[in-house]
Amino acid sequence: MASRVFKLISEEAHRQKYGLEMIPSENYVSKDVLKALGSILTNKYSEGFPGRRYYGGNEIIDKIENYACDLAKKLFRVPVALVQPYSGSPANLAITMAVCEPGDVVMGLALSSGGHLTHGANLNFSSIFYKAVNYTVGDDWKINFGELETLAKIHKPKLIWVGTTAYPFKLDYKKFRKIADMVGASLVADISHITGLIIGGVHESPVPDVDIIMTTTHKTLRGPRGAIILVTERGLKRDSEIKSKIERAIIPGIQGGPHNHQTAAIAVSLEEALKPSFKKYAIQVAKNAAVLAKELGTVSETHLILFSLTKYGYGMGYQAQYALEEAGITVNKNTIPGEPASPFYPSGIRLGTPALTSRGMKEEDMVKIADWIKRVLEEIRGLDLPRKQEKRKDFLKEIKIKLHKNKNLKRIRKEVENFAGKFPVPGIND
Ligand code: DSN
Numbered sequence: 001m002a003s004r005v006f007k008l009i010s011e012e013a014h015r016q017k018y019g020l021e022m023i024p025s026e027n028y029v030s031k032d033v034l035k036a037l038g039s040i041l042t043n044k045y046s047e048g049f050p051g052r053r054y055y056g057g058n059e060i061i062d063k064i065e066n067y068a069c070d071l072a073k074k075l076f077r078v079p080v081a082l083v084q085p086y087s088g089s090p091a092n093l094a095i096t097m098a099v100c101e102p103g104d105v106v107m108g109l110a111l112s113s114g115g116h117l118t119h120g121a122n123l124n125f126s127s128i129f130y131k132a133v134n135y136t137v138g139d140d141w142k143i144n145f146g147e148l149e150t151l152a153k154i155h156k157p158k159l160i161w162v163g164t165t166a167y168p169f170k171l172d173y174k175k176f177r178k179i180a181d182m183v184g185a186s187l188v189a190d191i192s193h194i195t196g197l198i199i200g201g202v203h204e205s206p207v208p209d210v211d212i213i214m215t216t217t218h219k220t221l222r223g224p225r226g227a228i229i230l231v232t233e234r235g236l237k238r239d240s241e242i243k244s245k246i247e248r249a250i251i252p253g254i255q256g257g258p259h260n261h262q263t264a265a266i267a268v269s270l271e272e273a274l275k276p277s278f279k280k281y282a283i284q285v286a287k288n289a290a291v292l293a294k295e296l297g298t299v300s301e302t303h304l305i306l307f308s309l310t311k312y313g314y315g316m317g318y319q320a321q322y323a324l325e326e327a328g329i330t331v332n333k334n335t336i337p338g339e340p341a342s343p344f345y346p347s348g349i350r351l352g353t354p355a356l357t358s359r360g361m362k363e364e365d366m367v368k369i370a371d372w373i374k375r376v377l378e379e380i381r382g383l384d385l386p387r388k389q390e391k392r393k394d395f396l397k398e399i400k401i402k403l404h405k406n407k408n409l410k411r412i413r414k415e416v417e418n419f420a421g422k423f424p425v426p427g428i429n430d
Pocket of ligand 1: 025088116165
C-alpha cells in the first residue's frame with residue numbers, strides 16, 4: 001500500500017494550485033529541481049569538502065558540489081562560493097562563527113523593523129552567544145542610518161549585517177560600507193529575500209561593497225531549501241583565511257554530512273537562474289509587486305509588500321491572515337514598524353509576488369488580486385483584537401468560526417480558485 005504521505009502531498013499540490021501563494025519568501029521550483037532533490041544522492045555521506053572528504057566513494061559528489069560552487073561564483077561574480085549550509089540560519093551562524101569570537105558585538109536590523117532572527121534577535125544564537133545591537137527603521141519605515149552610525153560608533157561591532165525579511169525598499173550598500181569602515185567592522189549581506197532581484201539586475205548587487213554574502217536558495221532564487229555563502233574579492237583582501245574559517249564553522253563547527261541531493265538541486269536552480277528567462281522573471285516579480293502595492297495604497301521597490309491594517313482596526317494581522325486563507329489567499333501576519341498591538345497578534349500582513357509570478361501572472365492579474373484582498377479585509381472590519389490579553393484566546397476562537405462560515409469569503413474563494421486554477425504550477429504542471 002502506498003504511504004499515506006503521498007495522499008497528503010497530492011492534497012498540498014491541490015492547495016498550491018488552486019490558491020494564491022503570497023508569502024514573499026516562498027516560491028515554486030521546477031520539475032528538474034524536484035528531480036534532483038528527490039534523487040539517490042540523498043544516500044551518500046560526504047563530510048568534508050571536495051577532494052577532502054572523511055568518506056570514500058565521493059568522486060561524483062565532489063563533481064556535483066564543485067559544479068554548484070562554480071555556477072554560484074559565475075552567477076554572483078565572486079571568487080568563493082560554499083553551498084553546504086543546510087539553510088539560512090545555519091549559514092548565518094557559520095558566518096558569525098568565522099568572523100567573531102563568542103561575546104563580540106554583532107549589529108543587525110531589529111526583527112520588529114524587518115530584520116532577521118539571526119541578525120541579533122532575542123533568544124536567537126546571535127544574541128545568546130554574541131552581544132547583539134539592533135538598529136531600526138524610522139517613521140518612514142526606511143533604515144535610520146543616523147542611528148546606525150551612532151550605535152556603531154558606541155558599540156564597535158565586529159560584524160554588521162545588511163539584510164531584511166520584511167522591508168519593501170531597496171538597500172544602499174555603500175552607506176552601510178561607509179559606517180562599517182568607520183568602526184572596522186566586517187560587512188555581511190543577507191540577500192536571501194532579494195537574491196533573484198539582484199540576479200535579474202532589478203536591485204544593485206552588494207558584491208562591490210560587502211565582505212561576505214549569504215543567500216538562501218528557496219526564495220526568489222527558486223531553488224530547493226538551502227543556502228549559499230559567498231566571499232567577495234574585498235572579503236578575501238580583508239581576511240585571506242576567511243574561506244577556511246567559514247568551512248571550519250560549517251564542519252566540524254555546526255553541521256555533519258552535506259545534503260548532496262540538496263546541493264544537486266541548488267546546482268539545477270543556478271543553471272536556471274543563469275538563463276535570460278530568469279532575468280525576465282525577476283523584472284516581472286518587481287513590476288507585479290509595484291502594481292499590487294499601488295492597488296493596496298502603498299509602495300514596494302522589491303518583491304514584497306508590508307501592509308499596515310491599522311485603518312481596519314486594532315491588531316488585525318491574525319484576523320486578516322485567517323480571513324485571506326479562508327478565501328484561498330496565503331499571506332503571513334507581520335509586525336509593522338512601531339507595532340501598536342503585539343508581536344503575536346500584530347497590525348500588518350506581509351505579502352509578495354515571487355510565487356505568483358512563477359505561475360505567469362502579470363500586472364493585470366495583480367489588480368484582480370488586490371481587489372479580492374480588499375474585499376476580504378472588509379469582512380474583518382470591527383473584529384478588533386481585544387486590548388485585554390486574557391480575552392484574546394476566546395476571541396480568536398470565535399472569529400475563526402465566524403470567518404469560516406462567512407458567505408462572502410466563500411464566494412471570493414470560488415472566484416480565486418477559478419482564477420488560480422488556470423495558471424500552471426511549476427513542478428506540478430511542467
Ligand atoms: N522565514 C523567512 C521568511 O519568511 O522571511 C526568513 O528566514
